[in-house]
Amino acid sequence: MDKIIPETLKKVVEEISNLPGYGEKSAQRLAVNVLSMPRGEALNLIKIFMEMLEKVHPCKECGIYTEEEICPVCSDEERDRSSICVVEESFDAFAIERTRKYRGLYHVIGGRLSPLEEITAEDLNIESLIRRVEKYPVKEVILATNPTVEGEATASYIYNLLKNKGITISRIAYGLPFGAVLENADDFTLSKALEHKTPI
Amino acid sequence: MDKIIPETLKKVVEEISNLPGYGEKSAQRLAVNVLSMPRGEALNLIKIFMEMLEKVHPCKECGIYTEEEICPVCSDEERDRSSICVVEESFDAFAIERTRKYRGLYHVIGGRLSPLEEITAEDLNIESLIRRVEKYPVKEVILATNPTVEGEATASYIYNLLKNKGITISRIAYGLPFGAVLENADDFTLSKALEHKTPI
Structure with a gap:
């Protein structure tokens, strides 16, 4: 029944699913999002991706x-x-x-x-x-x-x-993030926060 | 300090963040993922995206x-x-x-x-x-x-x-999804599952 899915769409979903942090669902979502855009906007998105790939590379010194x-x-x-x-x-x-x-x-x-x-x-x-x-x-x-x-x-x-x-x-220091609820902090974070307490 | 982020990378993140379901973080993740791919693979990904955009469109009858x-x-x-x-x-x-x-x-x-x-x-x-x-x-x-x-x-x-x-x-029917734990089901789903009980 998978014949119903267009070949090129299937390929895009497959490739995106291989990216770290992507699963099939998020890959489908991205493909559908791009397909639902007005064609001009989608092509523009691809153009700026190409520009980025052409221009951006890691700094020779530090890798940024x-x-x-x-x-x-x-x-x-x-x-x-x-x-x-x-x-x-x-x-x-x-x-x-x-x-x-x-x-x-x-x-x-x-x-x-x-x-x-x-x-x-x-x-x-x-x-x-x-x-x-x-x-x-x-x-x-x-x-x-x-x-x-x-x-x-x-x-x-x-x-x-x-x-x-x-x-x-x-x-870098472990501790409670700003805005956190102490009660909900995990034991490791809380013990680190106590261990590295700082005088006021 | 935002001068440190390359312009083309900033543009890509901005555009992706505008897609439904994407935020700044997930847009950054996608941009970094594409940048970290071997250049050939990244260009191939863009090529198959282009192919998809060229070939795939909604069915004239039903929109699939x-x-x-x-x-x-x-x-x-x-x-x-x-x-x-x-x-x-x-x-x-x-x-x-x-x-x-x-x-x-x-x-x-x-x-x-x-x-x-x-x-x-x-x-x-x-x-x-x-x-x-x-x-x-x-x-x-x-x-x-x-x-x-x-x-x-x-x-x-x-x-x-x-x-x-x-x-x-x-x-389509509301009910408990297969594999669900009854205790954890929300009230609406559970009441619908009872309401639409089916004889065995």
């Missing part, structure tokens, strides 16, 4: 997505070159930039160690991080991978590679 | 997405032409086809009435449904819009347009 050879952070003379903040993806760096609290450099490893998705250290930009730490006068590396089991494992993996290089290695 | 002028259901001589099943989207029809329990025709209205999203009856293919009912020897219309508040409102709207045309109008 940029349209230049070297990203605005790495090429900014005023940034503190003694500090590197390691993140999983460019958007994590963009989020940290929004806080305006960090003036150092970044390093995007491009994911996290994940045995389930068969992502190993070789698939991540970890070697280039070690090279940067060895080449430049780096004093601190902040491990800002996500506070998940996989992000945690990735942080310890990098910690082990860097621990004997005579630099400070920090991990 | 098809690569033909008339979809496989409408052009199948063996389908029961006295019954029309009204669905919100093509994928709803595809799902019903998978059950192999329905042998009539479909009518895709292309969404649901939604005051919040400013979708009114004029935005949906309802007029063409009325024309089909008047033109062909239709005996039954099954309203299979989603069992949601908006789907329900859409079903009653169509019911009111059709109720004086001397045909049977049905609504």
